[in-house]
Amino acid sequence: MTNETTRDGAKDAATQSAVETAYHHIRHLILTGEMRSGDKLLENQLAAAIGVSRTPIREALNRLNAEGLVVLERYRRGIVADFSLDDAVEIFRLRAILEGHATSRAASRISEADLQRLQDLERLMETQFEELGWNEHLEGFDKLNAEFHAVIAAAAESPRLEKILASSLELPASIFNRYSEPVEVRTRRTHAQHREILSALKARNPEWAQAAMNAHLFSLLPTASGSLAHEDGAK
Amino acid sequence: MTNETTRDGAKDAATQSAVETAYHHIRHLILTGEMRSGDKLLENQLAAAIGVSRTPIREALNRLNAEGLVVLERYRRGIVADFSLDDAVEIFRLRAILEGHATSRAASRISEADLQRLQDLERLMETQFEELGWNEHLEGFDKLNAEFHAVIAAAAESPRLEKILASSLELPASIFNRYSEPVEVRTRRTHAQHREILSALKARNPEWAQAAMNAHLFSLLPTASGSLAHEDGAK
DNA sequence: TGAGGAATTTTTGTATACCTTTTTTCGAGA
DNA sequence: TCTCGAAAAAAGGTATACAAAAATTCCTCA
Structure with a gap:
């Protein structure tokens, strides 16, 4: 690929x-x-x-x-477009609200096949993270992570919600990294959070699933301090 | 027309x-x-x-x-596009979530001028409703009502939220009327609800404002029974 | 030398022409 | 008469040509 x-x-x-x-x-x-x-x-x-x-x-x-x-x-x-810190925060707040709702709905609707798919995706992300360091890891991770969230959004069976999440609340990775914690810290926690979301979905517990997704997204809420480790190479 | x-x-x-x-x-x-x-x-x-x-x-x-x-x-x-009952319900659910959030934010941000504007708009809607019956009233009402909600959305100071509300969650009036209660019933309650939202905003009480907006929108949630009074004239 | 402004160039907005795909028409064969 | 399918018509997709606006250049004058 x-x-x-x-x-x-x-x-x-x-x-x-x-x-x-x-x-x-x-x-x-x-x-x-x-x-x-x-x-x-x-x-x-x-x-x-x-x-x-x-x-x-x-x-x-x-x-x-x-x-x-x-x-x-x-x-x-x-x-x-220019994305200020405020823009990044706004996007993550709205994502939290909408994706939380989507996850809640998904908990009572998601198919076994999609649950399996989520598990496979998460396993892939984790093994790739072990094998490559977080350096090489990144491009692949973004794709898998995007699919993880997309599968949940689709399982909510709310086409307009899915569309809004897919098209109105995007943030360029370069911007996100600028405002976010260092990648390796963030990524380890993300794996744990993904696993929790998956557990909640498997348990078909909407409130738990929603809360877990909210925790995940709010933990990523961009901050003024931003990334301390990663500065883009070129001037 | x-x-x-x-x-x-x-x-x-x-x-x-x-x-x-x-x-x-x-x-x-x-x-x-x-x-x-x-x-x-x-x-x-x-x-x-x-x-x-x-x-x-x-x-x-x-x-x-x-x-x-x-x-x-x-x-x-x-x-x-075709709008089924499910589509209409989906739109109102998402509106409730997002517009509720917007109203909560607006409560602590809205200017005095905008509060006044909301009051003027509501007064206009009510007096027009008294003078003309709900027949003639309708076109004018839709415009004023749209502005009432738009002012609140703008006061939330979240440009993406405002844009989503303005462009992704619209329902043609003809469809809405098909799935909604008769207009005159709905309209009387709407006035009371608008006044409550306004009160909550004036009190700068985010939770109350959000709840009032949610009550307003959920009360409009389309139903299978739909409108019993209004059947479009032409075949 | 620098500021203002008109002429030129560049870029975007709209119309039109042409190509591809779909839809419809219509005729041949069963 | 019905069905299948090829030909014709219609409609959407893309390229290009031209018009309108903005950006730039460069000249003039202080």
Whole structure:
């Protein structure tokens, strides 16, 4: 899965539309921190880089704007959105409220197959963490972690809730790391919390599940002190 | 329904972009029930009707799709989204959670000017209700009511929360009426509830404000019995 | 040398043209 | 007459062309 020349950022399904290609490509640039807050998003430049015309680029930028990752104003250059500490806190508060609710619902609805999937995902995250250090570990972790949360969101069987969680409350990893505790501290606790959430879901105990998810998310609430260990390499 | 040649649906600000025009026009068609669930949204037809090219129509449809009012699939005609009873319930549940949270935050943040504005809005709704019956009353009421809730959402000072409430949890009035109690019953209670919310905000009591807003929204939770009085005129 | 501002360039907004896919039409064969 | 399927029509997806606005350049004048 870790091939190097996937020139369309994300999933490589048979024939992807141009706007999907553009959307995933640009979103990837932002979420991975390849483009940072304030960077200019020029339609022509992106079109050339991605190899489609401006039309799908514009659609993709509009979607990202609706999701809050890009700031667009009429006749003004689009820029990558800036996330202050307050923004990060706001996002995590809302995630806690909504994902807590989702987890509560999931507790009485989730299938055995999805429970198994969650267990597999968590086991994968933990073994990868043991084998590689947290350095190499990171990209893989983010993907698995995202799926862990996505499975729970889907199990809540509330399509609008799922959509909001997937598209309106994202925070670029680079920003999150800036405001969060050092990765290795955070990650160890995350594993324990994930296991607790899983236990609560298996017990089909909505209140416990909700509380465990809330604890998980509130423990990640960004702080002013931020990360003390991890400073991004480039200037 | 009153005037006949308002060719741009909503607000008529100085120079509106073509996509704004298209967006408000189509959104208005859906929310007022002029276009109903399942109706086809043909790009050419809308373009001709609104007087712009397909490009801004497509942008508008994409926005409405993201908001859940329109269903788009690749290479498939867009249609006005269908709202089942379950959808309506889901929307009100999520509104209750999020708008309750917003009201709680608003209680400790809202300005005196906004409190006054809320009082004025509520007084307007009530006097209009006395003067006109609930028949004529309706269009005006929806606008004032929407602003009442919007003022509170804004006072929460959580831009993402405000955006979600404004754009992801809408229900066309025609659908709401189908699943809700008769209008005159509902409206009388709404006035009392609005006054209670206002009192709680004035008292700057977050818990009370949140509970009052929750009571308001849960009292509107759509039911299978639905409206017994109001059946739409046309076949 | 620096500030103001007009001309140029760049960039975004919209319209149109063209291509691909879907939908419909309509005719052949059972 | 019904069904299947190919041809035609219609509709959406993308590229390009042109218009409007903003950003930049560069000249003028203090």
